[in-house]
Amino acid sequence: MQGVYGFPTSSTVGSGTTIVIVDAYNDPSAESDLAVFSAQFGLPGCTTANGCFTKVNQSGGTKYPRTNSGWALEISLDIQWAHAIAPGAKILLVEAASNSFTNLMAAEDYGSAHAQYISNSWGGSEFSGESAYDAHFTGAGVSYFVSSGDNGAPAGYPSASPNVISVGGTTLHLSSGGTLTSETGWSSSGGGCSAYETANTTQANFISTQSSQVNCSGKRATPDVSLDADPASGVSVYDSTPYNGQTGWFTVGGTSVSSPIWAARSADTAAVVNAAYVYGSSITFRDITIGNNGNPCLPGLDLVTGRGSWTG
Template identity: 35%
Template sequence: MGHQPARRATGAFTALAAATAAVLAATGIGGAAGIGGATAGAGTGAPAAAGTTFVRPASSGHSLVEAADKPTSTSDCLKTYRIRCYSPLQYRKAYNLDPLYRAGITGKGRTIVIVDSFGSPTVQHDLDVFSKAFGLPSTKVRIIRWGKVPKFDPGNTDHVGWAGETNLDVQYAHAIAPGAKIVLVETAVAETEGLTGLPEMMNAEYDLIKKGVGDVISQSFGATENTFPGFAKGDHSALMKLRYAFKAAAEKNVTVLGASGDAGATDYMLDGSTLFKHRVNSWPSTDPLVTSVGGTQLTLDNSGKRLGIDTVWNDGYGASGGGISGIFDRPDFQRSVAGTVGSHRGTPDISLTASVNGGAWVYSSYASATKGWGITGGTSEATPLFAGVVALAVQQANHRLGRINDDLYALARQGPSRSGLVDVVTGNNSFGGVKGFTAGKGYDLASGLGTIDGTAFVKALARGAH
């Protein structure tokens, strides 16, 4: 979620059981429910009880620079702010996307749906300023207000935080897929730990999916699985009743993405500010119907050329979310990595840039005190970036791609030259005093399958794992 909490092997049975036991013992979580249902009361409809405490907006706390007059180069950021900063043009080069743009693959004819509480009152103006600054074509953002969205209050930290998240999401989805349409869904209630706010988001997504709107949905929000009602007793029905939007997306071949979180292998309690002291994970990132997007740290020069290999995001301001679900069984697409995930769903699936020290330039004017350019990071940066990549692949394929997780894991077995997947082998996601997971060769619970070479990956994803 931005720099703030992203609310945040096959083989003999004995070998798999041992791997599962080891993972669960290290994780400290209990029994799981089936992928398609809960241990009790699964189905659709209104959730049972609601949480009570608002979680901080997804990118809250991840902006290290605000109100700058203009975006500057990476070298200037190092001199002035002592951190790295990057533009969308640097990301395009780093991820080798320019060959696609030259070939006319820009996301044209495709639609990215972005869901954020409250939205931003200046989202269109700010996108226009952002696009002009980097020589990008702008686009008209279609705004859908779901429910009685309150008037923006610059004195309300919740409103301000979500406005920042909204601008980040819109600007970077557009930067990667400049030809795609952007639909911004603003909901009336903020996402919180527990349930409050999530039903509004799921209802909005479900409605748009049923109406045929959107090829890919970008979600920079989440709630720790352990904070859902009934978790401690193994009753996951409250969460399972929220999955109807994702099931509808699967039926309509809409790709759904979720930020893996910004607190490494742990995440936040119901109060939204206290970290669990053991490994936990967050939904919707853990949902098998969702592609979980984790975070890396890039080291680029002013042009976007890499000065070193990508590593797991863990820069002191946050760390890439990843670990084992306490609710969902291991899905079929992770059968090949059962030695790592055991019998439960593991996250993330894939990772893109998210480091705050190496964050993205974002323009905002919704609050006079912070009007101007800021630098923001987090997995809520990585997620809209990847949404743009998916939109490119949908255009390349000339049809929706739907659930892409099966193809991602199948492509990984084909090697980087054919799949466009680039392994991330260094770094870990330990955070908040909780030991995380270490990146290594192949799939891991810090970076997933790794990151991408954009041109090769888009072509591979478009053709499928054939």
């Protein structure tokens, strides 16, 4: 992943920042699985003992929710790849009591008060009244990242909130030697025009001034950005909490991959990576122009990969 995207390789990059991972239920082996992953890939240790890793419930306590094997794999993915891309950053895992929006937003609020970067690999279909939850993504100086979903169009929530960076998915095409030959839009990347949310001013101005082919009639366009998410070019995750009767190494995909990696790469900058940053000139994007999720990839902004993938 570092080679494909030209990401920093220093073992201390991300130092001075904290990345929050908000997920539901408990992963009892989260810390020990992270240790196995770190050893496999030559990453510095990230443990409770050295102050790098912290796990709390949605109110900051240590009475954790019940274990859920599917969410445990998700948690392992999120913390391991956040650590891989920002090995100098601290990781704060906030476990919501359940996957209800009420509990997930409580976890979001705790995370907002304790870190600069938050990754959210969860969401669902849009619904009327969703904008009432947008206030949970407004912490001062906090950068919010949300997976755009794994079911193609239409847009989902909270990906469609104008207060977050919506992260879509791509497919990496590699040579037999592992060299990138091309990157295309993933057919299952969530994206589309929001049915309820209005585009923030930054995105609206970008669309109007860039003569974008995306026309959401003033509504929020998702995703904003993208990164590898296709399970066919997925990432390695270690999980010792049994998932479908299996433990050990898994190959995992979905925009659950791209969101924590975007959060971590943002932590490497130590900047607030919000809409102004993403739609400005601070990031070098690989424009993805091939692919379709029900919407076509296009030059510039599109409803499959947004502006494209972060390179460098």
